[in-house]
Amino acid sequence: MSATSTVFKIAQVVDLLTVSNLRLVFDRIIKMLALPGFGVLVFLMLWQLVANNIITSLGQFPGPNQVWEQSNNLVAEHQRERTKEALFYERQEKRNAKKLAKNPDAVVKVRAYTGKATFVDQIGTSLLTVAFGFMAATLVAVPLGIICGLSESVYRCVNPIIQTFKPVSPLAWLPLVTMVVSALYVSDDPYFEKAFLTSAFTVALCCLWPTVVNTTVGVASIDRDLINVGRVLQLSTSVHIRKIVIPSAIPMIFTGLRLSLATGWMVLIAAEMLAQNPGLGKFIWDEFQNGSSNSLGRIMVAVLVIGVIGFILDSLMLAVQKHVSWDKQAILR
Amino acid sequence: MTKNYLEISQVGIEFPTEGEPFRALQNVNLTIAKGEFISLIGHSGCGKSTVLNIVAGLYEATEGGVILEGREVDEPGPDRAVVFQNHALLPWLTVYQNVELAVKCVFKKSKSKPEMRDWIEHNLSLVHMDHALHKLPGELSGGMKQRVGIARCLAMQPKVLLMDEPFGALDALTRAHLQDSLMEIQQQLGNTVIMITHDVDEAVLLSDRIVMMTNGPAASIGEVLPIDLPRPRNRVVLADDPDFNNYRQQVLRFLYEKQKNPTAKAA
Ligand SMILES: Nc1ncnc2c1ncn2[C@@H]1O[C@H](COP(=O)(O)OP(=O)(O)O)[C@@H](O)[C@H]1O
Ligand SMILES: [Mg+2]
Numbered sequence: 001m002s003a004t005s006t007v008f009k010i011a012q013v014v015d016l017l018t019v020s021n022l023r024l025v026f027d028r029i030i031k032m033l034a035l036p037g038f039g040v041l042v043f044l045m046l047w048q049l050v051a052n053n054i055i056t057s058l059g060q061f062p063g064p065n066q067v068w069e070q071s072n073n074l075v076a077e078h079q080r081e082r083t084k085e086a087l088f089y090e091r092q093e094k095r096n097a098k099k100l101a102k103n104p105d106a107v108v109k110v111r112a113y114t115g116k117a118t119f120v121d122q123i124g125t126s127l128l129t130v131a132f133g134f135m136a137a138t139l140v141a142v143p144l145g146i147i148c149g150l151s152e153s154v155y156r157c158v159n160p161i162i163q164t165f166k167p168v169s170p171l172a173w174l175p176l177v178t179m180v181v182s183a184l185y186v187s188d189d190p191y192f193e194k195a196f197l198t199s200a201f202t203v204a205l206c207c208l209w210p211t212v213v214n215t216t217v218g219v220a221s222i223d224r225d226l227i228n229v230g231r232v233l234q235l236s237t238s239v240h241i242r243k244i245v246i247p248s249a250i251p252m253i254f255t256g257l258r259l260s261l262a263t264g265w266m267v268l269i270a271a272e273m274l275a276q277n278p279g280l281g282k283f284i285w286d287e288f289q290n291g292s293s294n295s296l297g298r299i300m301v302a303v304l305v306i307g308v309i310g311f312i313l314d315s316l317m318l319a320v321q322k323h324v325s326w327d328k329q330a331i332l333r
Numbered sequence: 334m335t336k337n338y339l340e341i342s343q344v345g346i347e348f349p350t351e352g353e354p355f356r357a358l359q360n361v362n363l364t365i366a367k368g369e370f371i372s373l374i375g376h377s378g379c380g381k382s383t384v385l386n387i388v389a390g391l392y393e394a395t396e397g398g399v400i401l402e403g404r405e406v407d408e409p410g411p412d413r414a415v416v417f418q419n420h421a422l423l424p425w426l427t428v429y430q431n432v433e434l435a436v437k438c439v440f441k442k443s444k445s446k447p448e449m450r451d452w453i454e455h456n457l458s459l460v461h462m463d464h465a466l467h468k469l470p471g472e473l474s475g476g477m478k479q480r481v482g483i484a485r486c487l488a489m490q491p492k493v494l495l496m497d498e499p500f501g502a503l504d505a506l507t508r509a510h511l512q513d514s515l516m517e518i519q520q521q522l523g524n525t526v527i528m529i530t531h532d533v534d535e536a537v538l539l540s541d542r543i544v545m546m547t548n549g550p551a552a553s554i555g556e557v558l559p560i561d562l563p564r565p566r567n568r569v570v571l572a573d574d575p576d577f578n579n580y581r582q583q584v585l586r587f588l589y590e591k592q593k594n595p596t597a598k599a600a
Contacts (some may be wrong), residue, residue, distance in 0.1 A: 228391055229415075235409075
């Protein structure tokens with residue numbers, strides 16, 4: 001770097017560090033990092049304090065320390081399991097290679113590794129299940145909401161049904177869904193586990209409603225003038241829906257979808273416990289049944305992971321909503 | 334010139350309400366020639382928008398009807414383009430796309446793609462908006478949005494251009510600019526226009542005839558005032574013109590002497 005450009009760079013930095021600028025940067029750090037950090041710190045202290053005073057039959061209630069320990073354990077277990085898996089495949093490959101070297105026509109078997117599902121695998125299963133259930137619900141809820149929003153008569157027909165099913169707990173649905181899946185999904189070589197489908201459909205049934213209701217409201221409250229523009233242009237129904245209805249209602253549709261996803265994620269844990277879908281719900285249930293001195297700590301890890309994932313899912317939806325929303329000035333949170 | 338281009342005959346309308354149906358219009362009769370510029374003026378709530386909406390086909394008259402070029406109006410259509418008071422642009426489409434949507438609907442068979450592009454750009458340049466083709470409505474001022482709304486309607490080549498208080502939401506200077514633009518365009522293209530306004534100066538400056546409506550309920554046409562001022566008209570010159578002021582006074586007299594006391598709810 002030449003001397004002049006170095007001087008120039010320094011000048012720029014000095015400029016950035018003027019008093020007023022410093023103040024802005026400082027304010028920002030406080031708002032974005034220090035305050036949330038302070039909140040978390042206070043929470044951790046309170047948590048430790050309370051935990052020290054609760055003794056259960058499985059020992060002391062886990063504080064932040066134990067939870068941290070258990071989360072390390074869970075990750076370590078996962079890594080051990082992966083190493084085992086890698087070794088298994090390595091051995092199998094060597095064996096098969098030897099066989100083929102002796103006799104090129106030999107039929108070699110490739111077996112899949114059937115180890116125990118780790119905590120990380122279970123997180124994956126949960127995410128997959130909720131994604132499946134949420135997609136299924138969206139595919140039904142958005143079109144249904146659009147139809148209800150467009151036609152008041154349809155809305156009046158469907159509304160009592162929506163209002164009746166909306167408050168139903170997932171636990172009430174689960175036995176019914178289990179039996180229906182068992183009866184209808186009969187296949188010798190099932191692509192999906194039954195427990196997976198049961199959990200996913202229970203999730204779908206519970207996260208249908210917020211999207212239906214919000215989409216209906218969004219479509220029904222489209223600006224009358226915009227509808228009249230469509231009428232003057234004699235748009236066909238499908239063009240009207242694509243060009244005017246959906247873009248107008250997108251913000252409300254996404255409000256519904258975000259609520260739905262949050263509901264779905266909450267419902268999922270309960271559904272997995274009962275349906276024994278190998279996700280986070282089952283993990284908690286198994287630890288509870290297991291009842292070792294580490295169980296409560298491990299359950300607490302799961303609780304925190306569930307919370308953080310829920311937060312991430314909502315942030316992702318918010319990002320998508322901001323991306324597709326035409327009103328960039330609207331404050332979304 | 335066709336004298337009976339647009340005929341509104343014996344139009345009346347009742348709106349259903351909780352109790353008795355509300356009669357908004359009764360016996361509205363008006364004949365408009367091709368290329369004529371008509372202003373509808375009257376107190377707020379008397380039924381001007383209702384008349385316009387019936388001509389547009391957005392409302393259905395309870396009795397009577399509207400005949401345009403020998404055919405009865407029974408549904409909305411692009412031959413009767415409407416400029417709404419609040420522009421009614423689709424906020425998620427750019428200026429160009431907003432006009433394009435209309436052009437594609439009207440000329441999907443008769444214009445090729447490049448012809449459509451030229452036509453869209455031509456109409457936007459008529460309203461001096463060709464510099465902002467790819468902006469979203471949210472990035473434009475109120476006056477600019479209204480210009481695009483007008484361009485969208487002009488691009489449909491309607492038989493009648495219907496405007497519901499098109500400049501009502503704008504500040505005085507912007508309004509004057511747009512009035513001049515509209516006069517120029519109408520002079521050039523010879524559009525038939527029905528414009529609702531509550532601005533007396535605007536009505537006298539732009540119109541060939543001013544249609545003054547009585548107060549509702551059961552509103553009707555009170556007086557029709559032909560404006561015989563030579564075109565092109567210049568607002569600065571006309572400000573001192575005795576004829577211009579005379580016309581103004583006649584409209585004011587109708588509104589504030591003969592039709593004063595608009596029903597309390599319409600205030
Ligand atoms: N769709 C409607 N339903 C019921 N009443 C209406 C409707 N549209 C207009 N009206 C009534 O008709 C009267 C005239 O309204 P309008 O044509 O909007 O008046 P304006 O002259 O201000 O444009 C008002 O009293 C209004 O309340
Ligand atoms: Mg009106």
